[in-house]
Amino acid sequence: MILGIEIALIVVAIYGLIKGRLPITRARVVEGTPARLLALLGLVPVPLTLLITMLVLGVKAAKDGHIDEKSAGMTGTIVEVVVVLGTLLIFFALGFTLATEPRQKSSEDWDDRPRRSRKARDHDEDDDEAPRRKRPRRDDEDDYDRGDEHIKAKN
Numbered sequence: 001m002i003l004g005i006e007i008a009l010i011v012v013a014i015y016g017l018i019k020g021r022l023p024i025t026r027a028r029v030v031e032g033t034p035a036r037l038l039a040l041l042g043l044v045p046v047p048l049t050l051l052i053t054m055l056v057l058g059v060k061a062a063k064d065g066h067i068d069e070k071s072a073g074m075t076g077t078i079v080e081v082v083v084v085l086g087t088l089l090i091f092f093a094l095g096f097t098l099a100t101e102p103r104q105k106s107s108e109d110w111d112d113r114p115r116r117s118r119k120a121r122d123h124d125e126d127d128d129e130a131p132r133r134k135r136p137r138r139d140d141e142d143d144y145d146r147g148d149e150h151i152k153a154k155n
Contacts, residue, residue, distance in 0.1 A: 002084050006045055009088065013042030024092070028099035038094055045087045049080045 016022040016039030022030045030038055053076045060075070061067050 002081055005084055005088060009042045009045065009084075009091070013039040015039075016042065022095065024095040024099045027101060028096070029102040030095055030098045031100070031102075034098045038091065038098065041087065041091055041094070045080075045084045048087070049076075049083045052083065053079045 012022065016030075016035050020032055020035050022035040022038055024030060029035075056075055056079065057067055057072055060071075
């Protein structure tokens with residue numbers, strides 16, 4: 001169970017670092033720099049558990065001179081449960097504190113460039129263009145096979 005919580009916390013933290021957005025509930029979201037800093041907190045449990053477990057076992061080894069395998073496993077499990085649940089509690093407490101309603105992007109937020117119609121042309125660029133040439137008329141256009149011989153009679 002604790003491993004599942006750690007994995008979920010890491011996945012949510014990576015998503016928050018990439019997107020800059022952490023959904024706390026359906027109606028509350030942390031966005032921007034606070035979301036990225038909160039996401040960094042979600043990555044803390046694994047290294048913190050390792051550090052605290054090594055410190056506790058190191059002090060115990062210095063005091064007793066040896067460490068039992070069973071006692072080391074139990075110490076690691078207790079430290080992991082405390083660190084993961086503590087981090088999760090802090091994560092959601094800060095998340096609810098920093099969360100706001102998600103802002104809806106309006107059409108104005110998508111693009112800041114000035115608007116102009118497709119038909120509008122910038123005359124500064126068009127001055128260099130030559131006028132469009134027309135197709136030369138053929139003298140023998142009546143003899144030219146246009147595919148409509150069945151419509152008009154030939155002489």
